[in-house]
Amino acid sequence: MNNTPKFILASLFTLSLTPSVSASIFEDNEFSGHRVGAGYSNTDMISNNHSLDYGDGIKLEYGYDINQIFGLNVSYQNNNEKKLGTDLNGSTFKVDSDIGYTFQLEGWSVKPYGSVGLARSNEKWSYSDGDSDSYTDVSLMGGMGARANFDMGLYTDLRYDFFNVDNQDVDQLSLTVGYRF
Numbered sequence: 476m477n478n479t480p481k482f483i484l485a486s487l488f489t490l491s492l493t494p495s496v497s498a499s500i501f502e503d504n505e506f507s508g509h510r511v512g513a514g515y516s517n518t519d520m521i522s523n524n525h526s527l528d529y530g531d532g533i534k535l536e537y538g539y540d541i542n543q544i545f546g547l548n549v550s551y552q553n554n555n556e557k558k559l560g561t562d563l564n565g566s567t568f569k570v571d572s573d574i575g576y577t578f579q580l581e582g583w584s585v586k587p588y589g590s591v592g593l594a595r596s597n598e599k600w601s602y603s604d605g606d607s608d609s610y611t612d613v614s615l616m617g618g619m620g621a622r623a624n625f626d627m628g629l630y631t632d633l634r635y636d637f638f639n640v641d642n643q644d645v646d647q648l649s650l651t652v653g654y655r656f
Contacts, residue, residue, distance in 0.1 A: 505543075506540055506542050506543035506577055506584075507539075507540050507541055507542055508539070508540055508655055508656060509537070509538070509539050509655070509656055510536075510537070510538045510539070510540065510630055510653055510654065510655040510656070511536070511537055511538075511653050511654060512534075512535075512536050512538075512630065512632065512651040512652055512653020512654070513533060513534065513535050513536070513651065513652070513653065514533070514534050514536075514632075514649055514650045514651035514652055514653075515531065515532075515533065515534065515649065515650050516531065516532045516533060516534040516552040516553070516554065516647060516648070516649040517530075517531050517532075517554075517647065517648045517649070518530060518531075518532070518552070518554040518565065518567075518645065518646070518647050519645070519646045519647075520643050520644070520645055521643065521644040521645075521646065522643040522644070528556060529554050529556055529563060529565060529598075529645075530554040530555045530556030530563060530565070531554065531555070531556075532552060532553035532554040532555055532565075533552070533553060534550060534551070534552045534649045534651055535550065535551045535552075536548060536549065536550035536551075536632075536651055536653070537549045537550075540577075540655075543576065543577035543586070544574060544575065544576055544577070545572065545573070545574060546572065546573045546574075546586075546588070547571075547572055547573075548569070548570070548571050548572070548573060548590070548592070549568075549569070549570050550568070550569045551566065551567070551568050551569075552566065552567045552569075552647060552649065553565065553566045553567075554566070554567075560602065560603035561600055561601065561602055561603070562600070562601040563598065563599070563600055564598075564599050564601075565596065565597060565598040565599070566596070566597050567594055567595065567596045567597075567645075567647065568594070568595045569592055569593065569594045569595075569616060569636070570592050570593050571590045571591060571592020571593070571616065571618070572590065572591060572592060573586075573588040573589070573590040573618075573620070573622075574588060574589055574590070574591075575587050575588025575589065577624075582625065582626050583623060583624060583625045583626060584623070584624045585621060585622070585623045585624075586621065586622045586623075586624070587619075587620075587621045588619065588620055588621070588622065589617070589618070589619050590616075590617065590618040590619065590620070590634075590636070591615070591616070591617055591618075592615075592616055593613060593614070593615060593616065594613070594614050594615075594616040594636070594638045594640075594645075595611070595612070595613045596611070596612050596613075596614070596638075596640045596645065597609070597610075597611045598610055598611075598640075598641075610640070610641050612640040612641055614638040614639050614640050615638065616636055616637065616638035617636070617637055617638070618634055618635055618636035618637065619634070619635055620632060620633055620634030620635060621633055624655055628654050628655050628656060629652070629653070629654060629655070630652070630653055630654070630655045631650070631651065631652050631653075632649075632650070632651040632652075632653075633649075633650050634648070634649050634650075634651070635647070635648050636649075
C-alpha cells in the first residue's frame with residue numbers, strides 16, 4: 476500500500492498549523508529566519524535488543540525559525556552500508572517541528588530542543604545472489620538536539636532522531652553545518 480499521499484497530506488497539515496499557533500503566541504522577529512545546511516548522518520536499526528549499523532550518509536536540511544522557541548524542519552538523509560555480501564541503500568525524508576528556547580550569548584546563541592514530526596523511510600537490500608528486498612514506511616518520529624547560531628550567519632546542529640519502521644526501531648544521529656539568513 477502506498478502511503479505517499481497520506482504522508483504528504485499529514486506533512487502539509489503539520490506545517491500549516493504550527494506557524495499560525497506559535498506566531499500568535501510569541502511575536503519575536505529577532506530570532507526568525509530561514510536556514511539551509513548539509514552534513515553527516517549515521518543510521519542504526521535496533522531489533523530484538525540487537526543494534527545493526529545501517530550505514531553512514533549525508534543529510535540535507537531546510538529550516539525556518541519562527542521565533543526563539545519554535546522552528547520547522549524538512550530534511551533528507553541517506554545511508555549506505557555493505558556487509559556480508561549485502562548492499563544496503565536507504566533514505567529518510569522528515570518533516571518536523573522543534574521546540575526549545577534560544578539562549579542568547581555574546582556573538583552566538585544556542586537552542587537545545589525536542590522535536591516531533593513524520594519520517595518516511597525507504598530501504599533496499601541487494602544480495603550477492605542477485606535477489607533484493609525493499610520496504611517503504613511512514614512513522615511518527617521524535618528527537619532532540621542542540622543548534623548553535625553564530626552572528627556571522629553560520630549555524631551547526633547536532634541532532635538525534637528516533638522512529639519505528641517495519642516494526643523495528645531506527646536511530647539517526649546527524650551533524651549539520653549551514654547558513655542562516
